[in-house]
Amino acid sequence: MFRKVAQLPLDYDLFKGKNSIFNWSPAGxxxxxxxxxxxxxxxxxxxxxxxxxxxxxxxxxxxxxxxxxxxxxxxxxxxxxxxxxxxxxxxxxxxxxxxxxxxxxxxxxxxxxxxxxxxxxxxxxxxxxxxxxxxxxxxxxxxxxxxxxxxxxxxxxxxxxxxxxxxxxxxxxxxxxxxxxxxxxxxxxxxxxxxTASLPPMFTAATGMDALTHAIEGYVSRALDPISEPILEQAIKLIAGALRRATFKGEYDKDSRYDMMLGSTLAGMGFTNTILGIAHSMAHPLGAMFHVPHGVGNAICLPVVMQFNMSANPEKTAAIAKLFGKDVSNMDLMEAAQVGVNCVFQLLEDLPIPPLSNWGVKESDIDKLAEEAMKGGDRWTNPRETTIDDFKALYVKCLKLKK
Missing domain, CATH: 3.40.50.1970 (Rossmann fold)
Known part of the structure; x- marks a missing residue:
């Protein structure tokens, strides 16, 4: 006979902290x-x-x-x-x-x-x-x-x-x-x-960026809790250190595959309890309307969204730079936060992620995409409030990225 385990309602109240009561529902x-x-x-x-x-x-x-x-x-x-x-x-x-x-x-x-x-x-x-x-x-x-x-x-x-x-x-x-x-x-x-050992480079890169998006958006979420925080930090650190190796040497680099799987699993555990942000709000209509693979959509949207969100949560964005292995100890907060954003832009540049234009997305589609993105539930936990005009501007920037 298996013992009963409490199944709590999902809890996405904002601004969890030391003086809050919150639910934390672990994975199976x-x-x-x-x-x-x-x-x-x-x-x-x-x-x-x-x-x-x-x-x-x-x-x-x-x-x-x-x-x-x-x-x-x-x-x-x-x-x-x-x-x-x-x-x-x-x-x-x-x-x-x-x-x-x-x-x-x-x-x-x-x-x-x-x-x-x-x-x-x-x-x-x-x-x-x-x-x-x-x-x-x-x-x-x-x-x-x-x-x-x-x-x-x-x-x-x-x-x-x-x-x-x-x-x-x-x-x-x-x-x-x-x-x-x-x-x-x-x-x-x-x-x-x-x-995962035989996954081709583009698929490895896209799914890995999906995992990184989960980890980063959960980490800067307005619903971040004290249990999810260290889990997501470890996920970011593992993925940042392993994704390039897994993409380009993954058939024989078992350690990178191990770290990526662990990072992805931890990211899933963490964002289960924090929800995500507007990179996901933007990626979902790209998939539904243009069949852009979810990881590709997230990969392209993530650094653009991080730049947009940076001023709303510079502390966590600066911490991301450290998790990527950057020494930002002698920088002021906003400068260090920009390094965190730049790390993700550079990662996207290094990986074989095709641009949105490869999937038939055009500037004339942006109004409809922005309307759909506004419906996304992840918008409420994003660090910065987002209007439909914000989404339009963000999609324009994503379309201009060549990789």
């Missing part, structure tokens, strides 16, 4: 380390699972990543069905397809990035709550605990394995929905850095 259990994917089957059996659906994509099946999971399931005697149609921005229709397959299973497994883990989470909600996934947009809307989800990330980026959100695209509305709740955290995350 985490198994971390090289080769840990081999434990999948035995852990599912330990949790009482007999039959599962695996949510993944065709590429991960083709390159043998999913077989490492299924080998473990077969060894443990766990039945499985593979759904390999998950797309980059998982849709309402994908969630519905998973639900159809998963009506008579005990658990769901998401193998991949957020594009595989998020539809698993969303389908798990529908299986126990019914209705349409559109019914559950927002925080703590669903009532019944979802079917258990096992999250196995294959990229160091989204942090979906440790967060209480599933982001699902409503193609009809060109809108990305966030469905959140503490019950929506995966029951178990199995984080095996070796699964």
């Amino acid at each position: 259990s985490v198994i971390f380390g090289n080769g840990s994917v081999a434990r999948t089957g035995q852990e599912i059996k330990r949790l009482g699972g007999q039959k599962v659906v695996i949510c993944t994509d065709e590429g991960l099946v083709k390159f043998g990543v999913v077989q490492k999971v299924t080998d473990s399931l077969e060894e443990a005697g766990v039945e499985y069905i593979v759904f390999d149609k998950c797309e980059a921005n998982p849709s309402v229709e994908t969630v519905e397809a998973v639900v159809e397959l998963a009506k008579n299973v005990d658990m769901l497994i998401g193998v991949g990035g957020g594009s595989s883990i998020d539809p698993a989470k969303a389908a798990a909600i529908l299986i126990t709550n019914g209705g349409n996934i559109r019914d559950y947009e927002g925080c703590d809307v669903f009532k019944e605990p979802p079917l258990p989800v096992i999250a196995i990330p294959t990229a160091a980026g989204t942090g979906a394995e440790t967060t209480p959100f599933a982001v699902i695209t409503d193609v009809q509305k060109q809108w990305k929905m966030a469905i959140g709740g503490s019950y929506n955290i995966a029951s178990l995350a199995i984080c095996d850095p070796e699964l």
Whole structure:
């Protein structure tokens, strides 16, 4: 018999500190380390699972990543069905397809990035709550605990394995929905850095910048709490030190892959409790309207947004410079903060991230993008208040970046 664990409502009150009462909802259990994917089957059996659906994509099946999971399931005697149609921005229709397959299973497994883990989470909600996934947009809307989800990330980026959100695209509305709740955290995350070893450079760079965006936006958030703060600092430090090596030497540099996976997982734990900022508000419509991969959108928006936010939280922005290894001890606060911003601009310049123009984004699209960005929930925890004109100006600056 497993003991009860409190499932608290998500708490995003602003300005948490020493004199505040706040909730901190940790992730589900985490198994971390090289080769840990081999434990999948035995852990599912330990949790009482007999039959599962695996949510993944065709590429991960083709390159043998999913077989490492299924080998473990077969060894443990766990039945499985593979759904390999998950797309980059998982849709309402994908969630519905998973639900159809998963009506008579005990658990769901998401193998991949957020594009595989998020539809698993969303389908798990529908299986126990019914209705349409559109019914559950927002925080703590669903009532019944979802079917258990096992999250196995294959990229160091989204942090979906440790967060209480599933982001699902409503193609009809060109809108990305966030469905959140503490019950929506995966029951178990199995984080095996070796699964990321064969990721190509651009994908490594984009997912890594996604993780860095989570860490930095959580760190400067107006909802930062004293528990998340050191977790996010460690995430920034790990990613800053490892992302270039993982991108360009990742096939044989196991240490960089390990640090990136750990940094991504920590970032997910941290921003679960702080929410994010307007880089995410801007990246979501880029994905919904132009299919810009989420990590690419975040990578381009992050340094531009940091420059915009710098004066609202210079202390934390200056601290980011230190976490990147820069000596700012003899600088005044704003000068040190600018170094923090410059570190991220330089990182973007060094990485193989394609510009927004490659995805068909034009200046004539900015008004619509800004309107959609204004709807983003992450706007409320951003360090600086943002108007629609601010978003328009920020998108112009992002479009002018060549990389």
